[in-house]
Amino acid sequence: MSDVRRPIKAALLQVHSIAGLALALLWAVIGLTGATMAFEDEIEASLNSQMMRVDASAARRLTPDELVARLQAAGEFGKVSAVTMASDPSAAVRIRFARSDGGARPSSVYVDPYDGHVLGSPRGEDFFATVRKLHRWLLLPGDGNGMGRKITGTAAICLIVMLITGLVLRWPHRARSVKMWLKPNLGLRGRGLHRSLHAVIGTWVLPVYLVMTLTGLWYSFEWYKAGANWLLARPQATTAAMQPKPPRGASAVETKSEARAEAKTEATPLVFDHVWSAFLQQENNDYGRALLTLPAGAGTAVRVRSWPRDSSLESVRDEFRIDAVTGRVISSDRYADKTVGERVLAGVLDIHRGAILGWPGKLAFMLAAAMTPLFAVTGLLLYLSRRRHRRLARPPVAHLVPGE
16 A cells, blocks of 8 residues: 555544444444334235225215214214325225324224224334334434434434445455455454455445435435425426415416405314315326325315325325315326426435335345444444554553662
């Protein structure tokens, strides 16, 4: 190694070691929780397969408001915040509830779409909710508005630094040798084996970790999200999302009268049926699953997300905002109208967990996330080994005899 490169690599090694020692446990927690959630949908579907299905009937299925009314008549379930409806006649309806005054959110329930009978609360929901909070916010107070979000975001930035410094430090003399890059030397023992596993497996997962961190930052920092929107989305699409336009053909008189109606009914509970009727007209009943979510504040705009029948990706969806009082479509955002960049932004979650590549991608991302403890352990062993070697390499200090 040349005299110029030696101090540079020594400095990079210090940065790599210090950051790794400080954040290894945090990365391991985030990685293991992410691996746990990789197949969350499939696990919940398996645990609740009987609860999620009903016997299809020729009878009319109840509207969202009829389902909510029968649910509330059956017992105290709390305030309804969202309803998931499906076009499949044998699919149960899922109803979610708003947080209580204490901040806790009751478990959701599945109900029969034909008679409103409560089928039960899904198993595994509370477990995955806790794992998700640990993964995103470390279970710290405030959830997404607390310090946990910033801590995980900072850890993601530090992981990018680790990936870059680790790649530079392990750059082999024979850089074109695939064997040198990708084959660990399992014949070694001790420090050599630890270094081989740390470096080679780190090379395997480096692209996956880079994708995970770059997409994970989307959920941690508003400046990062704003920059990604500026880079990949059309300006008019961003503006439309911030300030939705009224639908075509709506006159100023109609808009003012609807605004007055909204002001009069602001104190009354919002209902779903006007929204549901407007949504069915927009989609022409061509949908697989639809999620209707009431506004968290005092507004009247209900958010409706619609997924097609033949898609398993979270990002492939249409989104509408519909006034719950008048049934007026405030804005519509269709997946087919998005540019390539806007589809990338819509699919951040699918990219983050590898779902964009189907189940093999989810499996690869899950295994990569589950390997974070390996790097924590091997990194610690390498650090302790270096300290021991340095201590042994120091020249012995002569001890003076008293009186000399």
